[in-house]
Amino acid sequence: MEWGELRELILRRIRPSVEEERLVEAFCRRVSGELSERLREAGFKAVAEVHGSVAKGTWLSGERDLDIFILLDPGYERDVIPSVLEVVKRYLGSGWVEAYAEHPYLQARIDEFQVDFVPCFRIRPGEPLKSATDRTPLHTAYVREHLKPEQRDEVRLLKRFMKGIGVYGAELKVGGFSGYLCELLIIHYGSFEELLEAAARWRRGTVIQLEVGPDPRELRRRFGTPLIVVDPIDPNRNVAAPVSEDSFWSFVAASRGFLKAPSEIYFYPREERPEAQEILEALRLRGSDLLFVVIPDSDVDVPDILWGQLYKAEKALRGLLERWGFEVLRSAAWSDEASRHILLYELESATLPIVEKHMGPPVEVVEHSERFLRKHLGSEDLISGPWIEGGRWWILTRRRWTGARELLRHHLEVDGGRGIGVPKRLSRRIREGFSLLLNGEIEPYLEGDFISFLHRFLCGRASWLH
Amino acid sequence: MEWGELRELILRRIRPSVEEERLVEAFCRRVSGELSERLREAGFKAVAEVHGSVAKGTWLSGERDLDIFILLDPGYERDVIPSVLEVVKRYLGSGWVEAYAEHPYLQARIDEFQVDFVPCFRIRPGEPLKSATDRTPLHTAYVREHLKPEQRDEVRLLKRFMKGIGVYGAELKVGGFSGYLCELLIIHYGSFEELLEAAARWRRGTVIQLEVGPDPRELRRRFGTPLIVVDPIDPNRNVAAPVSEDSFWSFVAASRGFLKAPSEIYFYPREERPEAQEILEALRLRGSDLLFVVIPDSDVDVPDILWGQLYKAEKALRGLLERWGFEVLRSAAWSDEASRHILLYELESATLPIVEKHMGPPVEVVEHSERFLRKHLGSEDLISGPWIEGGRWWILTRRRWTGARELLRHHLEVDGGRGIGVPKRLSRRIREGFSLLLNGEIEPYLEGDFISFLHRFLCGRASWLH
Numbered sequence: 065m066e067w068g069e070l071r072e073l074i075l076r077r078i079r080p081s082v083e084e085e086r087l088v089e090a091f092c093r094r095v096s097g098e099l100s101e102r103l104r105e106a107g108f109k110a111v112a113e114v115h116g117s118v119a120k121g122t123w124l125s126g127e128r129d130l131d132i133f134i135l136l137d138p139g140y141e142r143d144v145i146p147s148v149l150e151v152v153k154r155y156l157g158s159g160w161v162e163a164y165a166e167h168p169y170l171q172a173r174i175d176e177f178q179v180d181f182v183p184c185f186r187i188r189p190g191e192p193l194k195s196a197t198d199r200t201p202l203h204t205a206y207v208r209e210h211l212k213p214e215q216r217d218e219v220r221l222l223k224r225f226m227k228g229i230g231v232y233g234a235e236l237k238v239g240g241f242s243g244y245l246c247e248l249l250i251i252h253y254g255s256f257e258e259l260l261e262a263a264a265r266w267r268r269g270t271v272i273q274l275e276v277g278p279d280p281r282e283l284r285r286r287f288g289t290p291l292i293v294v295d296p297i298d299p300n301r302n303v304a305a306p307v308s309e310d311s312f313w314s315f316v317a318a319s320r321g322f323l324k325a326p327s328e329i330y331f332y333p334r335e336e337r338p339e340a341q342e343i344l345e346a347l348r349l350r351g352s353d354l355l356f357v358v359i360p361d362s363d364v365d366v367p368d369i370l371w372g373q374l375y376k377a378e379k380a381l382r383g384l385l386e387r388w389g390f391e392v393l394r395s396a397a398w399s400d401e402a403s404r405h406i407l408l409y410e411l412e413s414a415t416l417p418i419v420e421k422h423m424g425p426p427v428e429v430v431e432h433s434e435r436f437l438r439k440h441l442g443s444e445d446l447i448s449g450p451w452i453e454g455g456r457w458w459i460l461t462r463r464r465w466t467g468a469r470e471l472l473r474h475h476l477e478v479d480g481g482r483g484i485g486v487p488k489r490l491s492r493r494i495r496e497g498f499s500l501l502l503n504g505e506i507e508p509y510l511e512g513d514f515i516s517f518l519h520r521f522l523c524g525r526a527s528w529l530h
Numbered sequence: 531m532e533w534g535e536l537r538e539l540i541l542r543r544i545r546p547s548v549e550e551e552r553l554v555e556a557f558c559r560r561v562s563g564e565l566s567e568r569l570r571e572a573g574f575k576a577v578a579e580v581h582g583s584v585a586k587g588t589w590l591s592g593e594r595d596l597d598i599f600i601l602l603d604p605g606y607e608r609d610v611i612p613s614v615l616e617v618v619k620r621y622l623g624s625g626w627v628e629a630y631a632e633h634p635y636l637q638a639r640i641d642e643f644q645v646d647f648v649p650c651f652r653i654r655p656g657e658p659l660k661s662a663t664d665r666t667p668l669h670t671a672y673v674r675e676h677l678k679p680e681q682r683d684e685v686r687l688l689k690r691f692m693k694g695i696g697v698y699g700a701e702l703k704v705g706g707f708s709g710y711l712c713e714l715l716i717i718h719y720g721s722f723e724e725l726l727e728a729a730a731r732w733r734r735g736t737v738i739q740l741e742v743g744p745d746p747r748e749l750r751r752r753f754g755t756p757l758i759v760v761d762p763i764d765p766n767r768n769v770a771a772p773v774s775e776d777s778f779w780s781f782v783a784a785s786r787g788f789l790k791a792p793s794e795i796y797f798y799p800r801e802e803r804p805e806a807q808e809i810l811e812a813l814r815l816r817g818s819d820l821l822f823v824v825i826p827d828s829d830v831d832v833p834d835i836l837w838g839q840l841y842k843a844e845k846a847l848r849g850l851l852e853r854w855g856f857e858v859l860r861s862a863a864w865s866d867e868a869s870r871h872i873l874l875y876e877l878e879s880a881t882l883p884i885v886e887k888h889m890g891p892p893v894e895v896v897e898h899s900e901r902f903l904r905k906h907l908g909s910e911d912l913i914s915g916p917w918i919e920g921g922r923w924w925i926l927t928r929r930r931w932t933g934a935r936e937l938l939r940h941h942l943e944v945d946g947g948r949g950i951g952v953p954k955r956l957s958r959r960i961r962e963g964f965s966l967l968l969n970g971e972i973e974p975y976l977e978g979d980f981i982s983f984l985h986r987f988l989c990g991r992a993s994w995l996h
Contacts, residue, residue, distance in 0.1 A: 264896075309921055310918055310919060313893040313894075314918055316894075317893050317899070317918060320899075320900075350885065350913065351884035351885045351913070351928075352883060352926070391887070393885065393926055394917075394919075394924075410926075412883040412885060412887075413883045416878075417817060417818060417819075417878040417879045418817035418818075419816065419818040419859065419878060420878070421857070421859045421860075427782055427783050428733055428734060428779075428782075430786065433786075434786075437995070447816065447817075447818075448860075448988060448991070449990040449991055450990075450991060450992075451990050451992065452779045452780050452992070453776060453860075454776075455734065455756075455779055460818070460859055460860075460876075462817075524915040524916075524917045524925075524926065525914070525915055525916060526918070529903070529907065529916065530907075
């Protein structure tokens with residue numbers, strides 16, 4: 065299909081209709097108006113405003129996630145937040161949940177909308193922040209001022225594209241591009257296609273500045289991320305900081321692929337949901353070994369903290385396996401964010417030969433040589449040697465760990481993996497119980513989203529690569 | 531045992547008795563006298579002289595190997611050699627064998643002596659050589675002049691020590707210290723013990739000059755060997771050139787060990803001759819895989835050529851195995867120098883997992899990325915991916931060779947291993963037939979010296995290390 069035609073087809077799915085726009089705007093006006101009134105009545109110098117994609121006209125049709133900010137007068141300090149949230153709670157009546165990021169906020173379902181009520185302090189550009197969310201109103205104002213109305217569809221196409229290739233969202237789980245970053249990129253490059261043309265040629269350390277700012281070399285040194293997009297309302301902030309190296313290169317590669325052969329698949333990847341039996345059959349035929357660490361969790365952290373811990377644990381166990389000679393082909397972490405986490409490792413083999421070659425010191429270095437000989441000549445683990453080869457001492461020894469499962473079990477049982485770098489909270493969960501499963505033993509856990517996840521892992525290919 | 535006491539015990543075994551000296555000297559006088567006479571009668575300006583250890587009084591008791599040189603007048607050219615050897619043949623009557631190194635010579639058994647008759651040209655120090663053996667008479671003269679009579683026992687101790695630790699002999703098979711080199715080392719350091727004291731501290735690039743010569747740095751650059759001993763009768767020649775790195779460090783390490791705890795074992799290692807069944811049992815218990823290449827040979831080359839080819843072939847096959855991902859723990863070559871050669875490889879495992887991780891180009895490099903994707907996306911060997919990790923493309927592919935035996939068989943059958951670097955003459959033997967045997971399959975070949983060799987290989991420890 066021609067790109068022009070495809071573009072229209074996709075826009076028809078993601079651009080809100082006039083009716084939807086009216087509905088959403090009416091809802092926003094009503095809730096922010098009512099809440100502002102309540103705040104005023106309660107004696108607060110504060111107003112409720114809608115921010116996020118709805119406020120900027122860049123939300124995708126069907127989305128009903130709203131951010132309502134409570135802008136507090138700059139005279140207040142952070143200790144006012146609880147009493148402000150009390151006003152919101154009274155307004156909502158019931159059905160709210162208190163959540164906590166850098167400071168507390170409320171989540172509530174109203175009609176068909178999922179609304180976050182976020183307190184923040186009104187500041188002007190350049191002023192110091194009182195809370196991490198204080199910048200948001202300035203971001204809204206900047207985008208409203210600089211994003212032309214006809215560019216809103218460009219942002220929508222970009223967001224859908226990024227969702228399709230799996231790099232949308234600044235949360236730790238994804239490590240991708242935030243909505244605000246998408247808007248800045250469109251403002252900077254003009255359109256979806258112009259952005260992709262540029263991204264196809266992005267290199268490590270690409271610097272994008274919408275306002276005049278410091279030397280790019282200075283920014284590269286300071287931020288060190290593959291992509292640096294200076295926040296136009298705060299030159300000390302890199303809006304692209306959450307973009308992981310993998311997300312960055314995925315976007316670059318997908319941009320190239322898309323420009324060569326545009327396809328719907330970049331926006332709407334095929335969702336395959338194979339049967340558990342198909343997965344088990346694939347595991348049997350594969351030839352490698354898959355080792356799963358299943359961790360039940362009765363008290364799950366907020367996603368960004370959880371995923372931070374999961375990714376750290378994944379790396380820690382991978383490092384352990386590699387240090388003991390296991391060839392880790394890939395690894396990944398999965399969680400239902402509710403009651404179960406699974407780390408998985410694909411290994412060339414979960415068992416290693418018992419004999420291992422071990423390099424000793426150069427013969428030339430007298431003291432090290434003597435220590436090496438003293439240490440190994442009487443050792444029970446010595447299989448052969450020491451002999452001299454290439455000016456060094458060498459021996460064959462019995463490998464300490466020949467099974468990957470036993471190696472992990474040992475370290476997870478001792479202290480939940482704390483000693484090898486598993487973060488504290490997760491190691492506590494692990495100490496309460498975990499399972500180490502090999503290949504087909506994962507069968508009882510093959511359900512729901514984990515099946516799709518494991519299927520994608522085994523395929524290992526970016527969804528848009530065909 | 532005290533070193534003084536031990537030293538006497540060993541000297542008693544290696545120092546020829548007065549009777550033996552008389553016997554050997556009488557034999558030398560008789561043969562060289564008779565042969566000189568025959569040469570004179572045949573009209574040659576040439577004399578027969580004894581050289582080698584007997585001529586220098588440094589042979590070990592019981593040794594009956596003699597070098598008788600036919601010193602030709604410098605007026606002759608190389609083409610005179612065949613007719614000179616004719617005279618020797620007539621003198622010997624029967625029982626001689628013609629051999630060939632750089633030029634032809636004769637080997638014969640006379641009484642209890644094994645004698646080499648080597649033609650050479652009489653030259654003076656500094657004059658150009660006509661054949662590689664022309665230096666020998668000058669070496670004899672140098673040693674006779676500089677080695678004090680009481681140092682002859684020191685040379686004998688040194689030779690026995692080097693034989694004991696397996697580094698005696700300049701031939702390619704050993705890559706060790708020649709008799710002449712032993713004599714020079716004793717002349718330079720004074721005594722066996724003083725040499726060992728020095729050798730214990732030798733470093734890579736040790737330079738020894740008995741006469742004034744060039745700057746050591748210049749010599750290191752020119753020769754590049756771990757040990758450099760300038761020939762006092764030819765400053766352009768490094769007498770230690772044949773000393774391999776492994777022999778050098780073995781001597782250094784053994785010197786250190788001996789000085790700490792002198793023992794007879796350095797001079798007379800325990801010769802263990804286990805039963806074939808013991809070897810097979812050791813192979814079964816070991817946990818690694820031993821792969822043997824057995825090459826029958828009906829037309830064996832002279833040892834130095836044969837061993838050059840065997841060592842090259844050993845390395846070539848080892849490189850092949852390593853390139854295809856097999857972990858080679860050790861390798862070695864054995865030959866009976868008559869009808870059978872065996873290359874052996876100890877592998878962590880003779881089989882590898884079928885799945886292999888393969889690194890692609892950086893995503894940043896557009897053209898390489900495209901080529902990589904084009905090449906692998908349709909490939910039958912692709913198991914998983916391509917995916918992006920750390921800025922690069924990665925895939926899992928089916929390994930081409932999962933069995934070490936099949937890999938070697940393929941390359942040896944195609945062209946005798948010529949394409950991977952097996953030397954020509956040996957590759958011809960291989961094309962005529964070879965066996966690839968794994969572990970216990972070597973049983974039919976477990977006989978004679980090969981049993982001891984394999985036993986030492988499996989033990990892998992220098993004989994003097996205890």
